[in-house]
Amino acid sequence: MGVSGDAHVGKVDTMPDSTGPESRMPVATRPRARALVAAGLTLAVAAVTATGCASAEEQVPTIGYGIDNVVTTYNAGTVDGATSGARQAFVRVQPGFSYTGPEGTAVSDTDVGSAHPVPAEALTIAYQINPAAEYSDGAPLTCDDLVLTWAAHSGRFTGPDGGQLFDAAEVAGYTDIDRVDCVPGAREATVVFRSGRSVVDWKSLFGATSILPSHVVEREAGVDDLVAAVEAGDVEALGRVAEFWNTGWSLVPGELDLSRFPSAGPYKLESYSEDDGLVLVANDRWWGNRPATERIVVRTKGEGLAERVESGEIEVLDVAEGSVPGLDVAGWEVAELPSLGVEQLILSSTGVFDSAAARRAFAACVPRDQLFETFGTIPEHTGAPLGVVDARFVARDDLIYPSVATAADGRYRQPDVAAASAAGPLTVRIGYRAPDQQRRDMVSAIASACEPAGITVEDAGSPEFTSSALRRGEVDAVLAGTAGADGSAGSTERTTAMYALRSGSGSNFGGFANSRVDQIVDQLAVDGSTSATLALAGEAENILWTEMPTIPLFNQPRTIGAAEGMHALDPNPSRSGTGWNMDRWVLRR
Known part of the structure; x- marks a missing residue:
């Protein structure tokens, strides 16, 4: 049917995993260690395990994982879900055909299945789902799930008022899909892109x-055949589907109907409470290598991370440098490395910033300059x-960055009182997810x-802040990472950063709209050549430094650490976070 519309920290025994996120080189702990590495590189210090000691150690059945974000939804695809910690918490609960590895690139996850181009006039990708793949409730993983993903992110389905039915943060790549060929219940799907839209970053899709x-959506929304509803463009049925997709997977501590949250990964959600945290346990129906540790407890921003580190409730930590006051990781192995996400100010295009002159x-x-020297x-x-950072579409370590960044021409580095006074008195409210000592100090x-x-x-x-407050006019600027993310963010692909400045994108929180920037984003999505990027990204920056929808600052420094006795932890400074291979983690004491 055609639907249109791992640095190992501590003493380690390598846990081979030939298909899913893999283990890497062993690393030992040392008091107040600082293994300073570039993004994605493995921590490397001398091992200290003595052969005679290993037998005396026992594996700890639970590992606490602390992140500098909140988890308010099971759905990382919604506008608020994409900026939350859902990606970091559920990367091994909701696997797909790829994941973002420590180098920031899309890595195929063959546990789930395979995806490869097939000869055709337009870009066509054949997806084959592993025949053994099933959810923790026993339901099979099928092409229907891919149809739901595409429908939600396609931007194709609108309600009677013309507004988008699905509150999706990202549409990149999915809007370029012409149709998904899927026989309901089948284990394969063929994704056909629109003519001329050979998306460069297609491996990140699904x-x-x-x-x-x-x-679950069909059951909760009362829709018998989701694939048929999408194919027919049944607005009434899709309205119910979208309503559940948007809000039905909200997570509230102490209020959890587990029937709504089945897992297709090595871990599944067991419970969520203020006292016990977000508890993930091994999924007995997982068809791949069984998780090395049976239980992971995710602790989030606002849960007293420093105190829980001190009490021993957290053994793995992935937070922005300086964001957690009082943090003491003595005896831990710690990596301080730059995030692939860029700390930035996202400005509104209405209210006090309704003119480019006011934003400039x-x-x-x-x-x-001062912010980088102090915090970056x-x-x-x-x-x-x-x-x-002087460019929004090209990373600092890209060979063409110096050329693209010339658009900034050294401007907006030091305060210019005369230029800043030109718009007259202004009051600017800067929002961010609290508590966050670093961002608080930056605002000051x-x-x-x-x-x-x-x-x-x-x-x-505020603790309840989300980047979507900007579009509601509750603040004038947001201090956050790439695409408004509160915690770990970014990848080596420029897709997410570009689409956060494209009109109509859910991640474009400031409501910026420029037709030429839209054209550039659309062209770069299908042309990743150096020549095109150099010319088009440079042109885009000239526009963006004039229109000023965002003010890029620096790559956010991340503190990623593990307590003594941890094995198989591989720092990941991308949007996946260090939990990308949590199913390989082992803690021995």
């Missing part, structure tokens, strides 16, 4: 945390040079720099 159980005036007092540096960093530094220009900066950070 990846980890994007595929959700369509059989504010940018003129933001002390980007990593001592003794041995990877690619760090610094203020910006306020001090802007005050002489008559610009009052108010700290609007």
Whole structure:
């Protein structure tokens, strides 16, 4: 039927996994260790395991994992879900045909199945689902689940009022799909792209945390055949589907109907409470290698991460450097490395910032050099040079970055009181997810720099904050990572960063719209050549430094650490977070 519309930390025994996220080189612990590495590289220090000691150690059945974000939904695809910690918490609960590895690239996950291009006039990808794949409730993983993913992210389905039915954060790649050929219940699907739209980043589509159980949606939305509803464009049925997809997977501590949350990964969700955290346990129906540790407890921002590290409740930590006051990781192996995500200010296009002149005036007092020196540096960093980020579509370590970044022309580095005063007195509310000591201090530094220009900066950070507050007019700017992410973010592909500035994209929180930027984004999505990127990204930056929808700052430094006795932990500074291979983690004491 055609539907249209792992640095190992500690003493380690390598846990081979030929198909899913794999283990890597062993690493030992040492007091106050600082293994300073570039993104994606394995921690490497001398092993200290003595052969005679290994037999005395016992494996700990539960590992605590602390992240600098909140988990409010099982659906990482919604606007708020994409900025939350859902990707980091559920990367091994909701696997897909790929995952974002430590190098920031899409890596095939053959436990789930295979995806490969087939000869055709337009880009056509054949997806084959593993015949053994099933959810923890016994339902099979089928092409119906891929149809749901595409429908939700395609941007194709609107309601009677013309608004989007699905509250999807990302549409990149999915909007270029012409149809998904799927016989309901089948284990294969053929995805056909529109003519001329050979998407460069197609391997990221249908990846980890994007595929959700369509059989749950059908049951909860009262739709007998989701594939048929999508094929027919049945707005009434799809409205019910979208309503559940948007809100039906919300996570509230103490209120969990497990029938709505089946897993197709090595872990499944067992419980969620304020006292016990988000508890993941081994999924008995998982068809791949059984998880090395039976139980992972995810602890999130606002749950007293520093105190839980001190008490021994957390053995793995993945947070922004300086974000958790009082954090003491003495005796841990720690990597401080730059995130693939860029810390930035996302500005509204309405209210106080309804003109580009006002946005430029504010940018003129933001002390980007000072912010980098104070909050963005990593001592003794041995990877690619760090610094203020002057380009939005090209990473700092890209060979063409210096050429693309010339559009900034050294501007907006130091406060320029005269230029910042040009728009007259302004009051700017900057929001971010609290508690976050680093972002709090950054807002304070910006306020001090802007005050002489008559610009009052108010700290609007709160524990309930989401980046979508910007579109509701509750704040004037958001301090967050790439595409508004609160915690770990980014990849080596420029897709997410580009589409966060494309009109109509759910991740475009500021509502920025420029037809030429839209054209550039659409072209770069299908042309990844160096020549095209150099020319088009450079043109885009000239527009963006004039229109100023965002103010890029620096690659966020991440602190990723593991307690003594941890094995098979591989720091991942991308949007997957270090939990990307949590099913290989082992803690021995």
